[in-house]
Amino acid sequence: MKNKFQKYVYVLMFLSFFTGSAQEITPVPASIYENIEIEMPKVSLVSFPSLVVSIKDYGAVEGGFEKNTKAIEKAIYEVSKKGGGTVKIPRGIWLTGPITLRSNINLHLEDGALLLFSKDFNDYPLVDTSFEGLNTTRCTSPINALSAVNIAITGKGVIDGNGDAWRPVKKGKMTASQWSKLVASGGVLSEDGKIWFPSESSKKGFESRDYFNVPNISSKKGLEAVKDFLRPVMVSLVKCDKVLLDGPTFQNSPAWNIHPLMSSNIIIRNLNIRNPWYSQNGDGLDLESCHNVLIYNNTFDVGDDAICFKSGKDKDGRNRGISTENVIVKNNTVYHAHGGFVIGSEMSGGVKNVHVSNCNFIGTDVGLRFKSTRGRGGVVENIYISNINMINIPTDAIRFNMFYSGNSPILEENQSAEDEARDENKVAVTEETPAFRNIYMKNIIATNSGKAAFFMGLPEKSLENVSLENAILEAEEGITVIDTRGLKLKNVKVISKKTEALTIYNSQDITVDAFTFSENEKAVVKVLGTQSANINLKKSDFKNSEKQVVIAKLLAKETVSFQE
Structure with a gap:
């Protein structure tokens, strides 16, 4: 009996030498589905066969000097061919070109593993894809998958996209010494000397576009000539189902960091997502036209929007017609970012049925950011946001802007507030008109905001049926409401240092109840514009309403009513 037992142990040891040990996939905690305002489907979780291989078994060489593209590709191919399993990236530095994930593959990075992507642009051929909501052509993403099922990236290692090799950099975003070092490293400057480009091809691409980062070039020859400008997103998952990202640090992406597109049953958890604060288009997570998604226990510190929901842009987005919906976002922390939680501006396919709760935004330019513009179309609705803590937000703790044209929340050197100035003139409502409605926010605290x-x-x-309940907002300026219908403020305290606590302009059916405020030399509520109507305030909230509530002379006194 003893000999048989020993023989059994030796067999297990022999198998484990070649296969390693299978990586357990932790179930989703029941708490993630608790206290959700609308019915959400359960997200399918990945599972993998027990086969585990190391990329070293396929000839990979650590150290960061030799590309391991072929070794990693072979490991993924062989494991997929055998029905799936785990491809392990051991501790060490592993240089590679693009990695394509296949169905039933778990790419697992051990603690101490650094997967470093090559900065040789020739490793990334052009492919047809979508970027910034438009059908376009970009360089192949460092990690990519198309129509894959049951895939994962797990472990405690680091994935670095070598994004500094790709990204243009604006002089105003660096210190003098940083700028001098960057210029001395090579590359070329814009004509005015204020933007650094990694190559002449990158500069040419920048000069060829009219808007954002998609050049006005369609020919293959023309695109090849500006190839260096066509920065890829670091992780591109297109039309995939059953996806798990769990554990690693994703950093230094060429453009957006993680971009699930037209995919479903996605779980994104326990990630550390980082980009330098100066990184152009250095978004953290852009979830686009995806269904059934969980995003929880992640940390973001990035150069653009952190957690951003999209669904295509303008005609391309409307033709695609795939919304982002059924998403739960919980327990995330955001440090630097243009926005903590963001919807838009590319939302032409719609965004609906979203729950966001228990998140902290620490120093993000904007906290809760909603943006669109004429021409987008699409509907954003049924968004529930609760238990959000914000501190040191330099601009708006909460911002809805339907005249977005690409400005950063904190204006950069080449940007002007006039670029996004409101146009008083009404235009016809068509399929190109964006609609934001039925958005509910409660238990919001923001201290030291702009x-x-x-x-x-x-x-x-109008922005329709937005509710803000149980909020304490401390800021230099109070709340401004423009072209909004059906806004409800309940149990909201505004500590405004410089302006009125609440300014209403050309808005209707506004209800304010249990409103408290700090005293300054300004009035508390100001109602302006010729279109404002049916503004309902609680009488008990104002001790001296004649002085505390100011109504524009052009408006009838009945515009504002005081309810008992």
């Missing part, structure tokens, strides 16, 4: 909240719809299409 502005408490900014709600702005379109003159022809």
Whole structure:
């Protein structure tokens, strides 16, 4: 019996030498599905066969000097061919070109593993894809998958996209010594000397576009000539189902960091997502036209928006017609970012049925950010946000902007507030008119902000049915409401240092109940514009309403009513 037992142990040891040990996939905690305001489907979790291989078994060489593209590709191919399993990246530095994930593959990075992507642009051929919501052509993403099922990236290692090799950098975002070092490293400067490009091809691409980062070039020859400008997102998962990202640090991406597109049953958890604060288009997570998603226990510190929901841009997005919906976002922390939680501006396919709760935004430019513009179309609705803590938000703790044209929340050197100035003139409501409605926020605390909240719809299409309940907002400026219908403020305290606590302009059906405020030399509520109507305040909230509530002379006194 003893000999048989020993023989059994030796067999197990022999197998484990070649296969390693299978990586357990932790179930989703029941708490993630608790206290959700709308019915959400359970997200399918990945599972993998017990086969585990190391990339070293396929000839990979650590150290960061030799590319391991072929070894990693072979490991993934062989494991997929055998029905799936785990491809292990051991501790060490592993240089590689693009990695394509196949169905039933778990790419697992051990603690201490650094997967470093090559900065040789020739490793990344052009492919047809979508970027910034448009059908376009970009360089192949460092990690990519198309129509794969049951895939994962797990472990405690680091994935580095070598993004500094790709990204243009604006002089105003660096110190003098950083800028001098960057210029001395090579590359070329813009004509005015204020933007550094990694190559002449990158500069040429920048000069060829009219708007954002998609050049006005369609020919293959023309695109090849500006190839260096066509920065890829680091992780591109297109039309995939059953996806798990769990554990690693994703950093230094060429453009957006993680971009699930037209995919479903996605779990994104326990990630550390980082980009330098100066990184152009250095978003953390852009979830686009995806269904059934969980995003929890992640940390973001990035150069652009952190957690951003999209669904295509303008005609391309409307033709795609795939919304982002059924998403739960919980227990995330965001440090530097243009926005903590963001919807838009590319939302032409719609965003709906979203729950966001228990998140901290620490120093993000904007806290809760909603953005769109005429021409987008699409509907954003049924968004539930609760238990959000924000501190040191330099601009708006909450911001709805329907005149977004690409400005950073904190204006950069080449940007002007006039670029996104409100247009008083109404235009026809068509399929190109964006709609934001039925958005509910409660238990919100923001301290030391630039502005408490900014709600702005379109003159022809109001921001509709937004609710803010149980909030404490400390800011230099109070709440501004423009072209909004059906706004409800309940149990909201505004500590405004410089302006009125609440300014309402051309808005209707506004209800304010249990409103408290700090005293300054300004009035508390100001109602302006010729279109404002049916503003309902609680009488008990104002000790001296004649002085505390100011109504524009052009408006009838009945515009504002005081309820008992």
